[in-house]
Amino acid sequence: MGKLNMPRTDLALEVRETFPEDDVEIQGVILKEEYNKKKDIKVTTVTIKDERGSKAMGKPIGTYITIEAVKLDEKDESFQEPISKEIAKYIRQLAGEVSGKEILIAGLGNREVTPDALGPQVVDNLLVTRHLKKEYGQEFLEKNKMGNISAIAPGVMAQTGMETSEILRGIIKETMPKLIVVIDALAARSVSRVNKTIQITDTGISPGSGVGNNRRALNKESLGVDVIALGIPTVVDAATIVMDSMEHFMQGQGFAEQEINQFTREVGEQSMRNMFVTPKNIDEAVKQISYTVSEALNQCFA
Amino acid sequence: MGKLNMPRTDLALEVRETFPEDDVEIQGVILKEEYNKKKDIKVTTVTIKDERGSKAMGKPIGTYITIEAVKLDEKDESFQEPISKEIAKYIRQLAGEVSGKEILIAGLGNREVTPDALGPQVVDNLLVTRHLKKEYGQEFLEKNKMGNISAIAPGVMAQTGMETSEILRGIIKETMPKLIVVIDALAARSVSRVNKTIQITDTGISPGSGVGNNRRALNKESLGVDVIALGIPTVVDAATIVMDSMEHFMQGQGFAEQEINQFTREVGEQSMRNMFVTPKNIDEAVKQISYTVSEALNQCFA
Amino acid sequence: MGKLNMPRTDLALEVRETFPEDDVEIQGVILKEEYNKKKDIKVTTVTIKDERGSKAMGKPIGTYITIEAVKLDEKDESFQEPISKEIAKYIRQLAGEVSGKEILIAGLGNREVTPDALGPQVVDNLLVTRHLKKEYGQEFLEKNKMGNISAIAPGVMAQTGMETSEILRGIIKETMPKLIVVIDALAARSVSRVNKTIQITDTGISPGSGVGNNRRALNKESLGVDVIALGIPTVVDAATIVMDSMEHFMQGQGFAEQEINQFTREVGEQSMRNMFVTPKNIDEAVKQISYTVSEALNQCFA
């Protein structure tokens, strides 16, 4: 499958899957898979080591950990605790020592749009500790192995008139955190990934991504501090779903790639542009997942 | 296009459009179209007069008024007032004289699921008057040409364990209204109808329709009183969108109808079953439309 | 303290406390107190045995169980589980055998008014099972020792134009439950009871109580089936708080009861009529308590 589809997914894992031979090694890219049968959680780590791998994947150099947990959006608390522990484990792996460390957690997205409200809802459930330092001193945080945690849900540009990166840069200048953790809802390509998957990466994130505007990117280069990004796919673009079904069908029927690209481009330009596909339980699922993610962050940091 | 697609839409207008020759007359079905250029509102009245028409359309005998207003989901109040007046006009047409009349308005759907919350949100904005009669007498309502209005948002079976029809029948037995008005969010086939269209009918409605369970139906037969149903499409099934795109493509490529049906059936049975397609502004749009619809009902009745 | 104050509380326990000599026995009223030190939960059972007790207490004959748990409104889940178990224990005591029994749970109140939204929010978190019977049969419920549970949040008269009792009577006629459980937010007299107390009684409840309108009452007489009522105080009337402080002060200063009554009546008639007093965390507390109460009901019945 060609370049055409790349912008349709924010998940490194899905990019990897678009390569025709699944088990062939890509130069500069390391793939590691773990499966915890008891928890029914699969973890895939894609490490892009150099420019060659970066070019092949269309993603920056860095580590991309994808946790696939089919029960992530289920209401039953007994499923949520093991998942949040698993998420916490991999965040810790990228975050390093946290005791007393200044960390700003940013929940991106628009809280008025259900599938985009995940980031702000994570922030709603976080335990922040930065103001405790003023009251009880740095020793209090270190004794309790807590991070020095602040949090913000900055909203989106249509609400604020500002780029998310502008708001975060300003807050960073004023409060000087050592690490930024951003949480954002993503678009997946595959319906089966929606609300079942978390990508954790040290390469940052591009809100409204695929656009290639570096000022918009949230990464070490644009923010000046280390960034860990948690992305959870909560939607599929409606056009993507149609295009992918079509491609699959047309490939099966022996159409030439050029014909396929021509056709899918037409579909993508039509009325579905402002439509997305979500599960019927999206309101409940976003509430559930945001709770699990904030539990994971609270376990790591507070 | 074959019978196959019938269950995919709740709109009589969309059923009508599936007939291959658009301008041919169907026996027992009268079609009337009006277009208000200034308001940019198109109103199509489909009258199914007899059993023959009912069979052809796969819908009960009665009147189906479809109001298409492209600005229905826009936030600007200056658009909403003319639309609510237009809706009110057609409700009045079906409701007859309302002064002092006992009318129960039921907002169907699940308020925890954004695109299904339209009915409950309409009820949130209604002016009810039935309790005023006790205080000020029937004359008060008649002098002010008010209906005797009560309202309920009964929830859905997954929340209540009861059929909507059971709840409404019980309330009707106890409070004896002469007319029921039900409001419900529907599935459309076409993305372009979503949040742009209102269907008003005197034939009632089938919550979770296409299922053909008469106890579930909300109509004169099942409830024992006249029923006016307002249906607003807020979603398209994800499977429908893929199937329709496919059909369109395969017909263009000269596939046989049997092949098409075979293929689309497969798509429909896959992972998209619990997925729906909504506009990205669905939270805001449902709020906006529910407000416009309750304004229309308040104009008619209170 | 005189009769004057009686309408200011919905809690039998608070009525009992208004009697001057705390340890004197009232004829026809039995008082039993238990204290679980580990859980920090106090349970007081007031049993009104006959007309004499009923007259003295100004409450109907029956059992009034008051659970006082200071941690009821705290967010920590580790506090909530033992409390929900305690609530479940006393509901079971009044409900008798539940396996396969038809039970309708009604969450009273207005979900648009935060401290009154407790009942509707309890319903949001309930597990209903009545529709499972249709699918899997009565045996399924009995084998799992489940009740046959249905639920409704009927709203309040200003929203529906109907008395809550009318809506419930209608639904009862149609669906024939054997027991009704109603949940409602109450007014307490004392600030220290707010969001810390649950009253469970088999005597029913009067929404908008103190008004003495029997058609409004929800009890065996008005509904025709057994009723268990769960009441949770979430507010104090602003006038009550001022009047009680005043009374306390004036009694200390040796004012005559007549003067006190005169004064407090004036306060009660002033601008505070539509004001209530709530804790600053009321939004969070109502969410928390509704969750704990629905957990208790789910433990009992589902």
Place this chain on the structure above:
Amino acid sequence: MGKLNMPRTDLALEVRETFPEDDVEIQGVILKEEYNKKKDIKVTTVTIKDERGSKAMGKPIGTYITIEAVKLDEKDESFQEPISKEIAKYIRQLAGEVSGKEILIAGLGNREVTPDALGPQVVDNLLVTRHLKKEYGQEFLEKNKMGNISAIAPGVMAQTGMETSEILRGIIKETMPKLIVVIDALAARSVSRVNKTIQITDTGISPGSGVGNNRRALNKESLGVDVIALGIPTVVDAATIVMDSMEHFMQGQGFAEQEINQFTREVGEQSMRNMFVTPKNIDEAVKQISYTVSEALNQCFA
């Protein structure tokens, strides 16, 4: 009435009213009253001209405009339009020329606490324009006499771990607005002012005020740019209501000021500390008022 009560109100008007002789002139303070009978809106402008006035009032030098509109919290739109126009008029008076001017609007408060959610809800309804400049150029804003508007709802310290002033200072450094407009819910002393009053001032605001921490203050000194603050009282402290009733009573009874202060101090230290008094319709009122205030801001700036 003594100094004791000063911290109980955020309104300059209420401070002014605490002076025993209502019509006596305070040195350095100018008082101007206007009454629009048709709109039923009273506007009082208190101008504190110098240090002497500032000391007497316990408020910084500057202009305090108080708009009293008894219908501010009523749902009827016909009342809201004239009120929003009146608010807009006085904001313009303090803001000066806005065409093309960079203005940051900050809605303070906690959106999870109903009476404190006013600021965030105002931001939800604002029209922002700053991002339009990038797309259409500065001329576009100036041609349409629009301000260059950005907006943020920064949350409160318990949610973010950061002072509101830190967040705003950071955003100001990065985006360089020329004027900050902050909106915040206040505590009033008098129940009759709640949800009926708007204070507009060019002196800034102290979130969680009365605390005297200058870093917390939001004013020209702490933020480095001009500040206009809109404050709307939505609550009265429960202790205040009791204390004020008591004072009033005790003064009438001829108690000495010392006795009164002694008594009211005791009341203030009790269980009512975390309680506030709100109207029963607070959820609806906050929604209504936030809408009217954002309309006023949109009229001024967008």
